Amino acid sequence: MFINAIAAARFGMSMTLGRPFHRRSLDRLIEGMRAALEEFGEIRDDDNVLAGAALDPGTRRLVQGRRLRAQAVRALETPYYGRLFDRLGLDPGELTAESIATIPVTAKDTLREDPSAFVRRGGDPVHQCGTTGTTGRSTMIWLSDDELHLIASLSAITYFQSHMVRPDDRVLIAVSPRNRIAVHATAFAATAVGASVDVTGMVEPEAMLARLSAVQPIPGHKPRTSVLTAHPSYLAALVETAEALGRTPADFGLERVIVGGELLTTGLRRRAARLFGDAEILENYALTELVPFAAGRCERSHYHFEPATCLVEALDLDDGRPAAGGAPGTLVGTPLPPFRDTTVLLRYDTEDVVRLLDGPADCAMGNLPAVAELLGKRRHAVRHEHGWTFARPVAEALEALDAVPLPARYGMRATTGGVAVEAVVRSADAAARAKVEAALADRGVPLAGLRLVTDPDDLRSPLPLRCDLREGDFAARRALVPAGGPRP
Amino acid sequence: MTLSVIVVYGFAVLATLGSWTYFRTRRIARPPFGVMNLSDVAIAMTGILLVPFLYLWLPLPVVVVLVAAITLSALQITLEPVIRGAVLWGLCATLLGLDLALGLVVSVKGPAFLVVNNLIVVIVVVGVANLWAQSGLRASHTALFAAALVVYDAVTTWSFTVTLDLFVKLTKAPLFPLVGWGLTRVSTSYLVGLGDLLFVALFPLVMRKAYGRTAGLCALVAGLAALGLVFALVLNDVIGHTIPAMVFLGPLIVAQYLYWRLARGGERSTRQYLRADPLPARTPTLVTAAEGGEQR
Numbered sequence A: 001m002f003i004n005a006i007a008a009a010r011f012g013m014s015m016t017l018g019r020p021f022h023r024r025s026l027d028r029l030i031e032g033m034r035a036a037l038e039e040f041g042e043i044r045d046d047d048n049v050l051a052g053a054a055l056d057p058g059t060r061r062l063v064q065g066r067r068l069r070a071q072a073v074r075a076l077e078t079p080y081y082g083r084l085f086d087r088l089g090l091d092p093g094e095l096t097a098e099s100i101a102t103i104p105v106t107a108k109d110t111l112r113e114d115p116s117a118f119v120r121r122g123g124d125p126v127h128q129c130g131t132t133g134t135t136g137r138s139t140m141i142w143l144s145d146d147e148l149h150l151i152a153s154l155s156a157i158t159y160f161q162s163h164m165v166r167p168d169d170r171v172l173i174a175v176s177p178r179n180r181i182a183v184h185a186t187a188f189a190a191t192a193v194g195a196s197v198d199v200t201g202m203v204e205p206e207a208m209l210a211r212l213s214a215v216q217p218i219p220g221h222k223p224r225t226s227v228l229t230a231h232p233s234y235l236a237a238l239v240e241t242a243e244a245l246g247r248t249p250a251d252f253g254l255e256r257v258i259v260g261g262e263l264l265t266t267g268l269r270r271r272a273a274r275l276f277g278d279a280e281i282l283e284n285y286a287l288t289e290l291v292p293f294a295a296g297r298c299e300r301s302h303y304h305f306e307p308a309t310c311l312v313e314a315l316d317l318d319d320g321r322p323a324a325g326g327a328p329g330t331l332v333g334t335p336l337p338p339f340r341d342t343t344v345l346l347r348y349d350t351e352d353v354v355r356l357l358d359g360p361a362d363c364a365m366g367n368l369p370a371v372a373e374l375l376g377k378r379r380h381a382v383r384h385e386h387g388w389t390f391a392r393p394v395a396e397a398l399e400a401l402d403a404v405p406l407p408a409r410y411g412m413r414a415t416t417g418g419v420a421v422e423a424v425v426r427s428a429d430a431a432a433r434a435k436v437e438a439a440l441a442d443r444g445v446p447l448a449g450l451r452l453v454t455d456p457d458d459l460r461s462p463l464p465l466r467c468d469l470r471e472g473d474f475a476a477r478r479a480l481v482p483a484g485g486p487r488p
Numbered sequence B: 001m002t003l004s005v006i007v008v009y010g011f012a013v014l015a016t017l018g019s020w021t022y023f024r025t026r027r028i029a030r031p032p033f034g035v036m037n038l039s040d041v042a043i044a045m046t047g048i049l050l051v052p053f054l055y056l057w058l059p060l061p062v063v064v065v066l067v068a069a070i071t072l073s074a075l076q077i078t079l080e081p082v083i084r085g086a087v088l089w090g091l092c093a094t095l096l097g098l099d100l101a102l103g104l105v106v107s108v109k110g111p112a113f114l115v116v117n118n119l120i121v122v123i124v125v126v127g128v129a130n131l132w133a134q135s136g137l138r139a140s141h142t143a144l145f146a147a148a149l150v151v152y153d154a155v156t157t158w159s160f161t162v163t164l165d166l167f168v169k170l171t172k173a174p175l176f177p178l179v180g181w182g183l184t185r186v187s188t189s190y191l192v193g194l195g196d197l198l199f200v201a202l203f204p205l206v207m208r209k210a211y212g213r214t215a216g217l218c219a220l221v222a223g224l225a226a227l228g229l230v231f232a233l234v235l236n237d238v239i240g241h242t243i244p245a246m247v248f249l250g251p252l253i254v255a256q257y258l259y260w261r262l263a264r265g266g267e268r269s270t271r272q273y274l275r276a277d278p279l280p281a282r283t284p285t286l287v288t289a290a291e292g293g294e295q296r
């Protein structure tokens, strides 16, 4: 307890002063929380070591300005920003949160082309961590071992405090193992809490459903998988397959499904809830490049994020200036010290479009900055004569319909008069067409052409889905390619 | 002398029964960082053992201010679940003020001062015993520490004359961490240290949590009986006047722990204890907080 109090004080000091976290103190905090959970069966809200970071907006801007400046000075030690500041004649020591716009936005492609150009000279890059790359090729960042440990430790602290994962849980990680940070942090955090962990990646839905239904008694844990972490499209594929196989809630022991990395639609939520019974579906938003920045949802469905880890901006899609309240904007993030010191990114363009809140957030997490909604990737959005159409309304419209198999597979492009949409439906008849048209119109999509197909391969330019990054195995391959050649 | 021993024993009984009742009816604000473990007991006990030396080394005004601050917070933390609001602060300030005023202005040997000071020590013992026990202190850790203290107490009391010197010097300033009576004359004076009282009061609580009501009551009766025996022996001049009480209490604590360990096996966690023996309904906050949604 005394040792843990010192560890908590060191943690707070690192947060306040922006100094690197003391690794052993992080371990002690986690050990203390584990001991408390085992002894008392609960972690109280006032055990929240991160709670000290809730500042009023004015102070927050000041602190963030100071941290931004510190990070920009560090950025001078990277080849990319060293050259950039030199070329622009910029002195990072003079930066404030207000003058941040003088730094040009760093594009995803720039990082993808040369991740090493963003590594600090004094850094200790040992872990190369990539994204699964739904926007094209995988984007990589380098992390030090201390950073990866910090990220995993922060996840563990979140699990302890949110009860998202409990000691008797059995956690199944079904995101792509290539998503190294997510897999590592989830496995570390779940085992820190005391849960058991199984990493499968995205295997064939039939195999996964069998695994979720399997009863395997192990000491101290529930008999079946109780927590599933997955991308929404893979969850959707599971729901679709399970419905086809006639599975019911009694076939599963799932209590919580943690999803992220893609848009989660209301329709999918509803259909997943129908399949998994009372399982809670928890959504978070995080991305490898800005790690450990993450956003969670409040009771009013906003996405709130911890401002200490990252300075977040939302920029207008057309002119790149700060987006207005209620308007869409591209999320641009600057990871702040003491969270990141190997790969330094300033004003990194996530290409994720969000809708800003219209006014102050009047919800339980109102003290944390928030955005109203995730709208999808900017490169999947369509600019047409009436404005922008994002993936969100199209996905929402399609996945709400039982006529559309999950996950919704679709493409969209600008055309005269609005957006042309192509989508997969169960049967491309007039009834389905009417339903899809009505659903898209309901969500304000200026539909100027609709092409319905029943075979996903017939889509001309579908949006990529993470669930297509399947893990192969020999049994699945044999099933797909029976003796005598491919099935018709 | 007889009266002094009876009065001091009375305060010891008050501290022990008070701690026992408090443990089942009040929820002390436990610190937020993890669980009370062996290193915490070691650190806290070192503190308790060092406080007397503070009296010897530091200038008196500094000691009084320092100890007053510690005492005030201890009183406040202990009484907070019992009394609330302005009354709480009023009572804490009154107790502290009376102790200081009587001790500094009248005498630290007078009965009025001793009643107040003994009462403060009793409240602090109740508070510390409950803070530790409710913070998840294990019986095994308590027993281990008692064993260590036996050695420390025996060495310091019998081999050196530290304890006696301390007692003499300690009783010059107010707020001393001892329960005493009859201090005006050496022949009638009788004192017992806060550390010893703490173990008598604490062990029943951790046994109550670890092995149940019977184990707790056994520890309570055994502790008070052992203390009574020590006092009786002193009174009848069977043993010397300066007694390391832990030498009698320690082995008793270790023996009880070993007995229950062998009879029942591993000890319960706080969660298991509260699930088996929910607290009386008039302290609903504790049960709901500890049991979460699983309360039946």
Ligand SMILES: [Zn+2]
Residues within 6 Å of the ligand: A298, A299, A300, A301, A302, A303, A304, A361, A362, A363, A364, A365, A366, A370
């Ligand atoms: Zn909110």
